[in-house]
Amino acid sequence: MEEIHIKSSSHDYIVTMGEGIRSTLKAFLKKEYSSIFIVTDDTVGKLYLKDVLGGLEEEKNVFYTEVHAGEQSKDFETFHRLHTTALENGLDRNSLVVALGGGVVGDLAGFVAATFMRGIDYVQVPTTILAHDSSVGGKVAINHAFGKNLIGSFYPPVAVIYDTETLATLPGKEIRSGYAELIKEALITDEASVTSVLDADLNKLSSNQLRMHIKAGIATKASIVQQDERESGVRKFLNLGHTLGHAIESNYGYGKLTHGEAVAIGTLFALHVSEDIFNNELPFNDVYNWLQANRYPLDSSILVETDALINKMKADKKTVDTNIQMVLLQNIGKPINRTISDEELKNYLLSFSKRLVNS
Amino acid sequence: MEEIHIKSSSHDYIVTMGEGIRSTLKAFLKKEYSSIFIVTDDTVGKLYLKDVLGGLEEEKNVFYTEVHAGEQSKDFETFHRLHTTALENGLDRNSLVVALGGGVVGDLAGFVAATFMRGIDYVQVPTTILAHDSSVGGKVAINHAFGKNLIGSFYPPVAVIYDTETLATLPGKEIRSGYAELIKEALITDEASVTSVLDADLNKLSSNQLRMHIKAGIATKASIVQQDERESGVRKFLNLGHTLGHAIESNYGYGKLTHGEAVAIGTLFALHVSEDIFNNELPFNDVYNWLQANRYPLDSSILVETDALINKMKADKKTVDTNIQMVLLQNIGKPINRTISDEELKNYLLSFSKRLVNS
Incomplete structure (x- = not known):
């Protein structure tokens, strides 16, 4: 134990x-x-x-x-x-x-x-x-x-x-769903955590590997919620991937995609936006390839209803003063909160969508 | 201010x-x-x-x-x-x-x-x-x-x-309702507070008197909730009069009696039970006379459905392990929590009811 x-x-x-x-x-x-x-x-x-x-x-x-x-x-x-x-x-x-x-x-x-x-x-x-x-x-x-x-x-x-x-006894879909949050936690922790998660093949997961990843995820979460229980500051970083993730879940209909599957797309989107804004080198491709290899749904058709998605994001409770806030990465382990205009968001959704199709 | x-x-x-x-x-x-x-x-x-x-x-x-x-x-x-x-x-x-x-x-x-x-x-x-x-x-x-x-x-x-x-602009009924809680707070504070409230004629209340009583009530409440915000201990004392009070409100139908009017009867009942258990001298008669003078409804018919009232008290959230707990007074300013059996409660309701009719 x-x-x-x-x-x-x-x-x-x-x-x-x-x-x-x-x-x-x-x-x-x-x-x-x-x-x-x-x-x-x-x-x-x-x-x-x-x-x-x-x-x-x-x-x-x-x-x-x-x-x-x-x-x-x-x-x-x-x-x-x-x-x-x-x-x-x-x-x-x-x-x-x-x-x-x-x-x-x-x-x-x-x-x-x-x-x-x-x-x-x-x-x-x-x-x-x-x-x-x-x-x-x-x-x-x-x-x-x-x-x-x-x-x-x-x-x-x-x-x-x-x-x-x-x-x-978890089905593959549920394993994928859980691992999306583990990747998210790794991305706001450090490179070693990211590497460890991306090394896993979800079809051949050992129970040791799984326990290690979960324990690391909980440790990251614990250290953040102890600093900021009521989400007035750093706890917001745990929402990496969730702004778009929630909007996709809600727009697509709960149950069609799992929470984690939606968050996986949201996290990838956050990497996409972060790269553009901070001009940094983030593991967009590594994460994308790993998600593909592990059969996460990454179909760009999920993003077609751009306006509906933006409206859902605005209705999300993380919205402050009706501007959309997103968690982005200045680097691995360096999350930051950023307000994004509807216009920017729309453009990012379009460019992200193309990247999904073309890469 | x-x-x-x-x-x-x-x-x-x-x-x-x-x-x-x-x-x-x-x-x-x-x-x-x-x-x-x-x-x-x-x-x-x-x-x-x-x-x-x-x-x-x-x-x-x-x-x-x-x-x-x-x-x-x-x-x-x-x-x-x-x-x-x-x-x-x-x-x-x-x-x-x-x-x-x-x-x-x-x-x-x-x-x-x-x-x-x-x-x-x-x-x-x-x-x-x-x-x-x-x-x-x-x-x-x-x-x-x-x-x-x-x-x-x-x-x-x-x-x-x-x-x-x-x-x-408050109607008489609302003034009575509010003063029931002020008496309750006075009873768990000290004799001077009780005397001050019982000196008031609710028909001729000066704004100074009212402000003084409210301020004293809030001070009592504040000192208690600061010690015990989540009601695991002393905050329970603020429920003086509320065990029966809530049951009356619920049994009688909300709105027929105000909350305070029900609490007034409950408080009087707590004085009645306290006198019997602790064999002390509490101002039952002073409070009773003051309530009568200020036209609180004190009709013993309110207490006729004894079993229904006891069941309501058992459903009350202050119940622990399905025994009924009541706040009693060892003395003015000395509240205590006490578990009362259904049998005792029934007898007390009967003797209290007679006292209402006969006094």
């Missing part, structure tokens, strides 16, 4: 990584809870709910609920329903929420915990690579029809229990 | 009390905001919205919305609608929410601010006596069909701008 310690403004917590630890959840809880409410989805539930319940056999009030797998569960109705279920099960202020699943379940269950009776404890039990990112740092939210994560809180978990055994 | 400084875990803020300060809001804002979104209700809006807008004339993006006056606006639908309106008006992370009104507007608009893009600044502009309590300390929430304030956050405002001029 490996531990990463995280400081938050309200409390410290530990990310524990290990094989099979989903079955021994109780060992990671630091206090007694009056009841435990597990939130999972209908895919993860089938695979791992029984194991998690098994590890909580001696607890008296353990309840669970499943939501539909997928982004559409991060909606108002599901949020309301989970509150109702929690109340029906008699949860009180000394209860615990367990978020068993990927980012959707983590964000949703975390936001329920953040707002149930003004906030109760919750633990993240991530079951995807992508969720290494969302389970750490306390960002929880649901979506609004106008955009992703528009309603939420900063509310850190009391523990993250990361069972790497659950990653062995 | 008078100022009370409050420390919260995330930031410090100032409660400013003064005559007519609703018209000079801009003077109390410590930074520039990209847009300002005023939330008020259709009663307060008619009276004071124009004045508030007048004081923000030089700001570029000022929007407002009105909700129906009354507790029913603290629901999911209104919460969702306010988020939608905020997004439609282009609010971003650097925007400000202004809660202009009583406790309902403060709780609702505060919770919208707490969750809009994971939290933006808001100011409380209370227009009732009762809101001296809810506008300070950062408790924000909406109701669930199962009970009041079950969904919310701890999220302090960046300023409280308390225009005492707005209190001059």
Whole structure:
């Protein structure tokens, strides 16, 4: 087992990584809870709910609920329903929420915990690579029809229990999705991290390699959120690739591309814009080739609706004073925030689109 | 103008009390905001919205919305609608929410601010006596069909701008409602505070008297929330009178009795139970006589549905491990938390009810 310690403004917590630890959840809880409410989805539930319940056999009030797998569960109705279920099960202020699943379940269950009776404890039990990112740092939210994560809180978990055994069953699409965030984190860290990730063949990933990359990703994320929990400064750098990424997801329809697949295109776009603005040498081609080799969808048709994409970016919550802000790279490990005009953005989208087709 | 400084875990803020300060809001804002979104209700809006807008004339993006006056606006639908309106008006992370009104507007608009893009600044502009309590300390929430304030956050405002001029137009019912919380605060403070409040004739209240009582109430509240923002300890004492109070409100139907009127009965009940348990001398009769003289509804028929009231109390979020907890007084200024069994509670409700009828 490996531990990463995280400081938050309200409390410290530990990310524990290990094989099979989903079955021994109780060992990671630091206090007694009056009841435990597990939130999972209908895919993860089938695979791992029984194991998690098994590890909580001696607890008296353990309840669970499943939501539909997928982004559409991060909606108002599901949020309301989970509150109702929690109340029906008699949860009180000394209860615990367990978020068993990927980012959707983590964000949703975390936001329920953040707002149930003004906030109760919750633990993240991530079951995807992508969720290494969302389970750490306390960002929880649901979506609004106008955009992703528009309603939420900063509310850190009391523990993250990361069972790497659950990653062995992930489909290729999910591995790609998770690795997009790992590349992003590597790009804002240092060259060695980038090289290490780009060395990986996602079809032949060893469990050691995977654990090393996830641990590095969490370490980068942890060091940033400890400096800036509420995203008033450096935490914004974690949005590298997300301005366009979110717009693509939203415009394309959630579920058609995974979050990470959209972020991969967004990250490549950020490299493209950075090269132009800072006239620097960034690994655009290396990243592009690696994404292609690992079968990320990079079809330029995704970018055809330029105006729609720009409008989506403007509706994004990272927008300040209605100008679009993007995270760019002055160099690997040197992210910076930059305001981009609609006009510039449109031109960059066009030139980026051509580069995708021609390279 | 008078100022009370409050420390919260995330930031410090100032409660400013003064005559007519609703018209000079801009003077109390410590930074520039990209847009300002005023939330008020259709009663307060008619009276004071124009004045508030007048004081923000030089700001570029000022929007407002009105909700129906009354507790029913603290629901999911209104919460969702306010988020939608905020997004439609282009609010971003650097925007400000202004809660202009009583406790309902403060709780609702505060919770919208707490969750809009994971939290933006808001100011409380209370227009009732009762809101001296809810506008300070950062408790924000909406109701669930199962009970009041079950969904919310701890999220302090960046300023409280308390225009005492707005209190001059309050109807008697609202003055009574506010004074119930002032008595409660006096009871957990000291004898002098209790005497001062019980000396007041609510029909002939001078503005000096009112200001003095509100200031004392806020000072008590501030000193408590600074010790215990998230209500894990002493902040619970502020719930004196609220266990039964909330149950009465909920059982009787919100709006038939005001919050304060229900809390007044709850506070009297807490005095009744305290006397029995601690065998002490509390001013039950003085408080009872004062409530009668000031025409608080104290009809014992309010307490007839004992089982329903007990069930409502159990559903209340202050319940821990499904036992009912009540704040009692070992003495004036010496509140304590106590678990009460259903059986005891039932007996106390019966003996209290008789005392109401017979005294």
